[in-house]
Amino acid sequence: MSGNGNKRTPLVAEKRYPGNGTAKKKPAPKKKPVKKPVTRRKTAPKRTKPRGLLGWLLFPFIWAARIIWAVSWRLGLVVGLIIAGFSFYFAAQMPPVDELIDGRTRGSVTMTDYRGEVFAWRGDQFGGMVTVDTVSGHLTNAVVATEDKRFYRHFGISPRGVASAVRINLREGRGPLSGHGGSTITQQTAKLLCLGVPFDPTRWDSEAEYENDCRQGSLWRKAREAVFAVGMELAYTKDEILTIYLNRAYLGAGARGFEAASQRYFGIPAMALSPAQSAMLAGLLTAPSTLAPTSNLQRSQNRAAVVVGLMEDQGYLSQAQADEARANPATLSETARANAATFFADWIMRSGPESFTRNTTEDVFIRTTLDPAIQTAAEEAMISVFENEVREGSEAQAAIVVMSADGAVRAMVGGRNIGETGAFNRATQANRQTGSSFKPFIFAAALDLGMSPYTMIDDERTCWKRRGASDWCPENYDRTFKGPITLIQALAESRNIPAIVLSEDVGRELVRNVANGFGLNGDLAAGPALALGVSESTLLDMTGAYAGILNGGSQVTPYGLVDLRIRGDSETLMDSQGAGIGERIIGQDAARQLTWMMTKVVEEGTGRRARIDGWQIAGKSGTTQGARDAWFIGFTGDYVTAVWMGYDDNRPLSGVTGGGLPATIWRETMTRVLADKNPTPLPMTIPPEPAQSGLLHSEGGEVLDQDILNLLDSIVGN
Structure with a gap:
């Protein structure tokens, strides 16, 4: 124990921790503060600085701007809500993407040549569905770079693009909405979809009118287009929108x-x-x-x-x-x-069944008889002759048809405007007088009756009487008469008098029947003019008629369509059945004798320009009244080729006969066609020369109708 004797008070817990233990004295209650009455000071009105002259001048504008802003943001909010509502409405109506890929209202026609190679298209071609993932990446990049570089960043419309387009249009002197539209790819796609409005034939006369209506650029249309575009953005992904665009754009x-x-x-x-x-x-x-x-x-x-x-x-x-x-x-x-072969393709479209050609709603494939090599040969021949042998600036026209003996058309050139789609086709649409190219059918009728090619016929001046006028005395092309000659010479030199005499002897009706049988079905002349080819025909029909001679005297119907089918179907819907070689018109022997006689036209007569070394060629020239039409039609053992030359307005040719430029075009064509082929002999018969032959001549004296005589007065043929 320690201590110092002094007594200390012990240190107890209560003292150490004053908060515990003994109770504290209650503090005296606080006096409640007395609230002083608040005296409200009157706020002095704010002093406005004097406006000044500028302030007073600007005050109306500031006031108007405040009102405009107050109205416009509310109006903008309402319009925005309306646009959003319509956009969601359009989005809800959007069909699946694959239903929007092919929006054509009409189909297409794809034509192939005889080998199956495509050479022409008509109608609206659709190559099949593609997507962003199935086309070249370069293509999608090119489209986006060209049409809408912000395509993947905007929501269907591009205010910046529209503002830029308006600025460019105004700078170039156009209206703000004329010219550049500032449309996004989405907006262009909306336009291609016609904002979801389908084609209705009762509302629009044609698809073209429908599309023009879809592409109008009015302000209201632009507004609807923008709303529809936003709806598309809500309904489809960017790649789906671009897919629709890639499939529907016209190119x-x-x-x-x-x-x-x-x-x-x-x-x-x-x-x-x-x-x-x-x-x-x-x-x-x-x-x-x-x-x-x-x-x-x-x-x-x-x-x-x-x-x-x-x-x-x-x-x-x-x-x-x-x-x-x-x-x-x-x-x-x-x-x-x-x-290639635009005239041929147009002919197929016109001559084929309308529901599968001109007005098809399907994708049609047509296999044809076209031979591209022969087509090229015909086109090159025409171009060459007109460039080298026809005066510069001439408006003369020409047409060419090349055909197999069975009527299969291998090439067709309908005029000098080669390559022009939808042009007037002088091979199929022009009815022209045939001139002396008609004469083989007179000789066909005579040979079928049993006459010999060596039969003599009198080429002498012969006159027919007219009522109330002087006699009518026709002449030959060379203005001379040769007296008695064989039928061979009469045909080779295209003598007019012998042709008339022979036609009158065998009978015009028989001649007309033979010509009709071979496919010349126009209005054939009723009088002696029949023999001089005053009747009209197309080049195609004349080619088919000569093909009938080549194949032995049977009718030939020219054709170009081999078969037709719908895309995706293997079944053939139609073929060339009914075309080609038909019934016999003259005997085979008569046809072969006539073929031999027609070789003399090329070897010795008016068709000498058509000769090709090493080849047997039969043919006939023809020149109509006043040289308004010039023809040469000839054939080898494989092909019949016909050439016509003239003016569309029917004015006379200058210095042109059938044995001239048409025969030259024929030779240029066939030289190219036959270049890599071996000569094929003609199916012909050389008849034995009889010991004696009778003489055919006309007594004249028939009274002719004035109309026929007026026509005959101006006819000279070769």
């Missing part, structure tokens, strides 16, 4: 969609397109018909170069790729470049 030459255009211009699928080819196709979207490479290749290539630049600027192509595309621009495939 010229009847091509609907990029697959059809790729096949049409380049002969390849859209998945194989190069940067240069993709740029060319994307460039067509601005003006498909004008920029189509089949219309103007250079213009199309120039536009493609611009697209290549856009692709490079936006990073889709490296500089090396862009330089390569510019240095080697896309070119047409051989088939597209040739644009």
Whole structure:
């Protein structure tokens, strides 16, 4: 124990921790503060600074702006809600994407030659559905770079694009909505879909009228287009919208969609397109018909170069790729470049069944008889003769048909405007007087009656009496008369008097029946003029009639359609049954004797210009009254080729006869056709020369109708 003797108070817990233990004294209650009455000070009115002159001048405008803003944001909110409502409505109505791929109201016709190679298209071509994933990446890049570089960043409309388009239009002196539209790819697709309005034939007379209505550029239409575009963005993904666009866009030459255009211009699928080819196709979207490479290749290539630049600027192509595309621009495939046989293709479209050609709603495939090599030969021959042997600036026209002996048309040129689709076809649509090219049918009738080619006929001056006028005395082409000659010489030299005499002797009705049997079904002349070819026919029908002589005297119906089927079907809907060789018209022996006689026309007579060394050729020339029509029709053992030349307005040719330029065109054509072939002998018979032959001559004296005489007065044939 420790201590110092002093007594201390012990240190207890209560002292150590004052909060515990002994109770504290209650503090005296606080006095409640007395609230002083608040005296409200009157707020002095704010002093407004004097407006000043400028303030007073601006006050109405500021006031109006405030009102406009107050109204416009409320109105904008209402309009926005309406647009959103309609956009959601359109989005709810959108069908599945695959139902929007092919929007054509009519089908297409694809024509192939005798080998099955495509040479022509008609109608709206659709190559089949493609998607963003099944086409070349260069193609989708080219389309986006050209048409809508912000495609993957906007929501269907691009205010910046519209403002830019308006600015460009105003700068170029047009209305704000005229010219550049500033439309996004989504808006363009909405327009291609006609804002969901289907084609109604009771409302629109044609698909073209329907499409024009869909593409009108009014302000109201633009507003509806924008709303519909937003609806599309709500309903579909970006790639789905681009897929619809790639399938429905029109790209010229009847091509609907990029697959059809790729096949049409380049002969390849859209998945194989190069940067240069993709740029060319994307460039067509601005003006498909004008920029189509089949219309103007250079213009199309120039536009493609611009697209290549856009692709490079936006990073889709490296500089090396862009330089390569510019240095080697896309070119047409051989088939597209040739644009071959337009007259032939148009003939197929006109002569085929309307429901499967001109008004088809299906995609139709037609296999034809066309031989591209022969078609090229005919086209080159015509071009060569007109360039080298016809005076510059001449408006004379010509037509060519090449046909097999069975009536299968292998080539057709309907005029000098080769390659022009829908042009007037002088081979099938022009009815012209046949002149002396009709004479073989007179000789066919005589030989079928048993006359010999060696039968003598009197080529002498013969006159027919007229009522109330002097006698009518026709002349030959050379204005001379040769007296008694054989039928062989009469045909070879195309003597008019012997032809009339022979026709009168065998009977005009029989001659008319033979001509009708061979396919000349027009209104044949009733009088002696029949023998001089005053009746009209088409070049195609005349070719078929001569084919009847070549094949042994049987009727021939020209044809070009071999078979027809619908895309995707293996079943043939129709074929050439009923065309080709028909019933016999004259005996085979008579036909073969006539063929031999017609070789003399080429060897010794008016058709000498048609000779080709090493080949047997039979033919006949013809020149009508006043040289308004000139013909040469000839055949080898394989082909019948007919050439007509004249003016569309029926004015006379100058210095042209059937044995002249038409025979030259015939030779130029057939020289090319036969170049790589071995000579084929003609099916002909050389009859034995009789010991004695009678003499046919006319007594004249028949009284003729004045109309017939007026016609005969001006007829001279060769």
